[in-house]
Amino acid sequence: MSHAAPAPAPSPDLLARFAAIVGPAHALAAPADQAPYLTEWRDLYVGVTPLVLLPGSTAEVSAILALAHETNTAIVPQSGNTGLVGGQIPDRSGTQILLSLKRLNRIRDIDPLDNSMIVEAGCVLATVQAAAADVGRLFPLSLGAEGSCMIGGNLSSNAGGINVLQYGNARALVLGLEVVLADGRIWHGLRRLKKDNTGYDLKQLFIGAEGTLGVITAAALKLWPLPTDRATAFAALPSPEAALQLLNLGQGLSGGRLTAFELLPRIGLDYVIRHAAAVDPFPERYPWYVLLELSGGEATGTLKNTLETILEQAFERVLIEDAIPAQSDAQRQEFWRIRETMSEVQKHEGGSIKNDVAVPVSKVPAFLARATAAVEALVPGCRPVPFGHLGDGNIHFNVSQPLGAEKSVFLEAWEEMADAVNAIVLDLGGSISAEHGIGAMKRAKMAAIKSPVELEMMQGLKQLFDPKGILNPGKLLP
DSSP states (O other), X not given: OOOOOOOSSOOHHHHHHHHHHHOGGGEEOSHHHHHHHHBOTTSSOBXXXXXXXXXXSHHHHHHHHHHHHHHTOEEEEESSSOOSSSTTSOOSSSOEEEEEOTXXXXXXXXXXXXXXXXXXXXXBHHHHHHHHHHTTEEOOOBOTTXXXXXXXXXXXXXOOBTTHHHHXXXXXGEEEEEEEETTSOEEEEOOOOSOOOSSOOTHHHHTTSTTSSEEEEXXXXXXXXXXXXXXXXXXXXXXXXXXXXXXXXHHHHHTTOEEEEEEXXXXXXXXXXXXXXXXXXXXXXXXXXXXXXXXXXXXXXXXXXXXXXXXXXXXXXXXXXXXXXXXXXXXXHHHHHHHHTTTGGGGGGSOEEOOEEEOOGGGHHXXXXXXXXXXXXXXXXXXXXXXXXXXXXXXXXXXXXXXXXXXXXXXXXXXXXXXXXXXXXXXXXXXXXXXXOOTTTSGGGHHHHSOHHHHHHHHHHHHHHOTTOOBSTTSSOO
């Protein structure tokens, strides 16, 4: 299915019309001013744009898209610019205007009795979490980039993070949306209803759509009571199979209060110790580790007994070889710092080929064994660093270059290595993108992983919502 081709590079007169919508201070044309918006943080994608627009209201976003629709001008929406697949970066043509939502950063309302809040797309995730906590509520979406990523991007990529095990992905945390459509019309869908069976659930079309169907400008989010008790432990294990059994044991004994369960390899722990000034929690080295956490509304200290029971039974079943329960909040935070810095420290070890994948939870051990063998056969001496959310089957299967290798040469193997890993993922009934989206990086693979019927439905939605093809062209859809 074809769309009307966007026009060539916007003329100076057209750029002036766009700039007038937001005012000169919020229309960036100088390369130095644009630079922070045009480079993905790993430098894999660097774009070119004639203009960066920073609207300050939904009405301004509406006016921008109405003008873009009228003139066939391509628009690339962006929130916190923390994406990992290039979905938020314009191409190199110089024809695409970048629309940053960072100024739409108001928390419009919080209702603790209703367990909901309404926030704009440019709100930083950590700010949303803190605002919820101020009224005794929890917004459970939590990920490593929460200090800079923004709600609009979180929803557009259907972000996951460490609490999916208990609360679900971003799409499970949304009650309603405000969306500006490609022609500038505004859908006012900020309903807070827990139940609404009046037709199609339209909000779900825009969550995970990566800005290709509309621009999310605000969201009504679900809140939960703020946990009053937490119990956290770092455990050492002999294998992923043992970790899977520990997961099942913990879920059974905790009565649904196991809220995080992260699998970490020894090599990843070594990286954090070496590059992030972490202290090894264990006196001996073990091949695998799990960071697990219970949380709930019990009196402080109650879950400690539940955690002790889980660990005791795990020792009896020879599932774990050592375990360290956090004795203070400071120790808990240090445990989580180890997990959260595991991705960023990999850059200090040279080139890193990253795969964000998911398989059924029961298939994680088989995936790890097969994928490790496959990449080591492709690049002898490479160093797999698989880690992530075992509780929901999402593994970040990253691979560091061999010691002493040339980074650029190693990174040339990216596509071949990704194809090998993806083939195993698909054979196990998994997904080649668990929480980072498709963007530009994985777009070419869509035709191979989606059935003709799926692709036809997706293209039909694109044609319906964006018939001129101006919203984030070159992303997501093949």
